Amino acid sequence: MHTLTKLYATKIRQQKLVYIFFACFFMASFFYAFLISTPEMEELLNIDVEIVGKGNFPEFMMRFYVGAVGILFQVFLLTMFLCEEDRAKMLYQPLLHGESRSRIVKSKIIVAASMSMIFVLLTAIINYVTAYMRWGSQIFEVELVMGIVSKYILSGIYMSCLSIGTIALSICIRNTWKTIFCVIVYMVADSFVCNTGILFLKKIWIGYYPNLWTFTYEYRSLPLKDALAGIVIMVLYGIFFYQMAQYKIKKMNF
């Protein structure tokens, strides 16, 4: 691994916020697993624990992470990672020590995309651990687990793609709160686009596929055709965001 990538990875690893977030996520997952199976909560939330609990609980919680919490958390972390470094005049320091602009972006993107994958993996582990603690080994039904794991992998790709987008946006905007605002606008736009009747627009919209996996094929296995279409669209978005980040950093005046 390149030295700069290692240094950036170390910086992310040292963020206390990551550990606090996952501790909170674990607690939320743990309490939710126990709460949803109480008769009072079942009645209050109008949910059927046979559907959202047991083996389906990791998928139920994945929606919670990929839908909003995870996106906001990683956006906050990544904009801090880039915009705050830029504001503190630390972003350009590697340039004064023999690194290129292109390498800075490449390293940031590698770290951001890997971080998103790892975070999704962590949420999967946390959700399976809490589900196991609540319902025992009955959650491990092979076909069900395979379906949910594939959805987690696709969510990892989606989150990585969003993190590359966040890096690109941060480089363009160079302001933490404005970048976060733009991502919130994206999330609002996402719900509109996903509910629109224009199928073509939906099919080229990055947020459509996670929606498809988590809602249309809720607690069901995903058709291969839709999974592949989602991967292709996300890879294309990823390449576009990467090129945009590279283009912007080469034009940037520090």
Place this chain on the structure above:
Amino acid sequence: MEKIITVENLRKVYHHNIIHAFCCGHSPHNQADKNEVAVENVSFELTPGSIMGLLGPNGAGKTTTLKMITNLCLKTKGNIVIDGISLDDNPHMALSKVGAALDTPSFYGELSARENMEYFSCLHKDSSREQVMELLDSVGLSPQAEKKVKKFSLGMKQRLALARAMLGQPKLIILDEPANGLDPQGQISLYHFISKMAREKKTTFLVSSHQLHDMEEFCTDILILDKGKSILQGKTSEILCQKSDIADCTLEETENLEQKLSCLSGISIISHKGNQFTIKLETVTLDAFMRKLVESNLHIQYISMHRNSLQDLFLKLTGGTEECIP
């Protein structure tokens, strides 16, 4: 003679647009705002071991010039060649010869001085832990090597920034107002350190500063910028050789006093307020000037003489007043 850096016709124009306005939070009001010329036709060259003082009022384009040399800011026009390598053709190779400390010194506050140095030394192939400790020692920070940088004073951060700029043993070191935040002893030791490095290791320095007196003392070359343009440059010794004696005098009020005075040969009036004049003695000595005054029936109430310094020159060229200088 070998040149460590050659800068030719450097120009920088900032183009502001709507996207820039969104990012920076202010919108351009007119065309001049949209296209702001920050640096215009700046050229200079430096030989190994020289120290160039880059002077100018705030907003003169000093930091932009330094940032263009380090490629942090993209130039609109011009050529920069560092140690024979063009910055356009091979920026990576050219910048490997440069160390720089620009803007307010910034570090990872949670890390110690040593850890910060090691963090950046990882990016240099030939840097070692020993070299890091040597550099910290050379700037007098070895006793604080394990202290977190967030607890450092501005002066200590300046010294750490200098140590960081020296990682990889660069041939050219660029420092942007390195004396900011340093106490007088710190400033003196910084200038001694720079002079020693330039003398013994033939390291070239490009230093921007507002400390005119110090610049006069230790810089071998001077470049004064104003509104992005070079208004004076050359060897410090040559610039100061041109300096002339200045006489401050108060004369007895008479009719057409200024006119009578301006008729005298060998002098020029720099400024005056009532019957108080500041006069440049161009080709005459003070004695000769006083004789001329007596011969012209101009009665002296008070007279004193001083030498034109870099500060006087700076004020004259940039149109400032002495009150402007801190």
